[in-house]
Amino acid sequence: MTTGEFESTARLTPGARRGRRRVSRALLYTFLIALLLVFALPLLWALSSSFKSRGDIFGYPPKLLPSPATLDNYRGLLDENPFWSWLLISTVVAVISTVAAVLLCALAGFAFAKYRFRGKNVLFNVMFSSLAVPFAVIVVPLFVMLAKAHLTTPYFALVVPWVAPAFGIFMMRQFAEQSIPDALLDAARVDGCTEFGLFRRVVLPLLRPALGALGVWSFLNSFNSLIWPLIVVSDPGDYTLPLGIQALFGATNRQYDLVLAGSVLAAVPSLLVFFLLRKQLLEGLTAGAVKS
Amino acid sequence: MTAPPPTRAPVRASLPAHAPAKAASPRTSWWMRRQRAVAPYLFISPFYLLYGLFLLVPILVGLYLSCTEWAGLGTPKWVGLRNYQDLLGDHSFWTAVSNTGLYVVFTMAVVMPAALLIAQALNARGLRGRDLFRLAYFMPVVISPIVITLVFGLFFDNEFGLLNAVGHAVFGFGGIDWLGSPGWARVTVVILVLWRWTGYLTIFFLAGLQNVPKELYEAADIDGAGPISRFRNVTLPCLRPVTAFVAVTVLVSSVQIFEEPYLLTQGGPGESTLSVAQFIFRAGFQRQQLGYAAAAGVLLFVAVFALGQLAMRVLGVGRDDR
Structure with missing residues (x-):
């Protein structure tokens, strides 16, 4: 060479x-x-602007750093708006969704990767094809169904319909196929492990990197989602963080001062989760695409 | 390779010393014998339960609603295929279709190649700070779309936005009505799409590039291939599976584009940035034409399904999958 x-x-x-x-x-x-x-x-720029006074945000000439810097936007946001309630609801919804999604997807992904059973291929294809069903298609009927059943509380409507994403199952299957040796499963079975015990004690620990990846993915999806909450949640007392910011923007006549402070605070949990688990997320996301 | 289950039964029976005394009741032993066959069904059942309730049923309800006229109160009135007929003659719907077409073409023809280019740059041998670059480019996807659009508002505001301010200071003019004129509004939406999704797609291409066997490049070097010929003859063919995956994902998701135009311009000015998904949202939740919205949803479904299938055929996705 x-x-x-x-x-x-x-x-x-x-x-x-x-x-x-x-x-x-x-x-x-x-x-x-x-x-x-x-x-x-x-x-x-948004971070810097959030420390500017309302008049300075669009001041000319634009200043890179806020001078004078002020905390008024943050104070106004936290004192006059139920910011903590928005954050709490968003976080609780996202955490429940994430835990449930990770467990359900790992279970199903493990089953598709490591068992032989009748109808497996058909069931897998049915599951996989659901990825191609556009959100906009089911949004109207799903809303109608939930409204009729009085199930539009955030803890149900924002969690349950989205808790077993096909994408997550696919990802888990890819990962389980690669990282769980059959011999280990058989050894545990010989030791008298039940199938669910197998999942809990052998499979889950081995899947940990993939669980992290799917965890971040579903946390971010849930925490950041706006459209579906916008449709389902009508009571301002139930607003999630993105909904609250959106409503505040409208209520203040599209003034940027308060919502920028809110945006900065809203981005903190997302970025934190992302940075903590970045490696798993990036590797997990691409695992399915690059499989040889 | 795996031993047949029955041989294991005696081992198991002798093992659980700590198990309750009644462990050998007929039901339990049936379970013990059968669990390996039943377990996979149990493990996938939560998904199919949710799938049925929140995907299949809504699709069926949607099909029914699409043949009715309904404002959300009382009982839906059956109108047959009239909604579909109306849709095909609805000027707004066609505007939405052509805008969506523009977004799709843009993501396929600009965002994807841009992501590939960046991935190629990030894959340079001995590059320092690769992870930092990769993370920074990926960041926009991590942040809530409402936050992203607010940030874009700071930049693209027609009177006081940073772009116009900078344009004014540097070039002496800055009067571009980024969000208020139909042409520029489309450009702005497309810029937002580019900014938000390029880094996301980059990581897929980068992962693909890192999987290309180094020997192939060395062989190309020996043959005296230049960088362009190397890219065409080694990189692109090796990237085919990833490209196919990305292309299908991008196609299916960009046909459904909603957040970017909706949050940035509310589909405006007029309907110049309206997408099909927002058309559905508007009909269903702002105009209470639930039947009409459902019909548009069914058409979108058909389109996404057909395009997805077509792309899979053309690109051969899943062909090398078991």
């Missing part, structure tokens, strides 16, 4: 080759850093 490299750049002296490499590296880093700014700056 050294000869190959030598031949392809044979006309360049070693020094010139190094120089060319350095230039292309510099270009590469410039490109990546420019992109980094494109992705990060808007968020930092």
Whole structure:
């Protein structure tokens, strides 16, 4: 391979080759850093603006750093709005959804990966094809059904219909196939383990990275979701965080001061969960796509 | 490879010393013998229960509602296929369809290649800070869409937004009505889509690139292939499975696009950024035309299903899957 490299750049002296490499590296880093700014700056700008007074947010010329910096937006948000109630409802709903989704998906994914049973392929395809059912298709009838059954409380309507995503089952199956040796399962069975005990004591610990990935994914999905809560939740006392911010934006005549403070606070749990479990999430998400 | 279950029965019977004395009742032993056959069904049953209740039933209810006229009160009035007929003649619906088409084409033709390009850059040998870049690019997807659109409001506000302010300061003009003129509003929505989803797709391509065997590149080097020919002859073919996966996902989800245009412009000005999903939302929840909304939903379903199937055929997704 050294000869190959030598031949392809044979006309360049070693020094010139190094120089060319350095230039292309510099270009590469410039490109990546420019992109980094494109992705990060808007968020930092919002963070900075949340400490500006209402008049300064759209002040001209725009100032990168707030001066004078003020906590008024945060105070106004927390004192005059049920921010903590929004946050609590969002968090509780997201945590329940996440725990339930992770368990149900792991169970089903394990079954699809490690058992042979009649109808498995058909059942798997049925499950998988549900990924292609658009949300907009079931939204109207589902809302009608829940409203008729008086089940539009956030803890039911925001949790139960979404608690076993096909995507999660697929992901768990991929992971279980790769990381759970059959021999281990058989050994545990010989030791008298029941099938559910097997799941609890052998499978769950082995699936831990995938559980983390699916956990973040479903927490973020639930915590950030806006459209479905917007449709289902009508009582302001039941508002989730995104709903609360959206309502506040409307109620203050589309003024940015309070909602920016709210946005910053709302982004904190999402980013925290993401950063803590980033590795699992990114690897887990791509595991299904890159499977050889 | 696996031993037949019956051989294990005696082992199991002798084992549970701590188990209750009645453990050998007929029911339990039936369970002990059969559990391995029954367990998978039990394990997948919660999904199918929810699937039936919250997916199949709504689809059937939706099909029924789509043939009725109903404002949410009283009983739905059966109108046959009239809703579908009306939809096909509804100018707004076609506007929504063509806007959605624009979003789909944009995500397929711009967002996906951009993600591939970035992934290619991130895959450079010996790159420092790869994880940092990858994380930063991924961040927009992690944050609530309402927060994202508020942030975009700061930038694209037609009077005081940062873009116009900067444009004014640097170029001496900054009067672009980003959200208020039909053409620019579409551009803004599309920029939001690009900003929000590129980093997400990048990680799939990057994972795919990292799976390309290094020997192939070395072989290409020996053959004297330049970077472009290397990309065409090694990278692209190796990426086919990932590309297919991403393409199908992107297609199916961008046909359903809702949040970006709805939050940024409410579909406006007029209906210039209205998407099909928002059309359904508007008919159902803002105009109380539940039957009409359900009919549009059924059409969207058919479209998504057909496009998904078509893409799977063309791209061969699942062909190498067992």
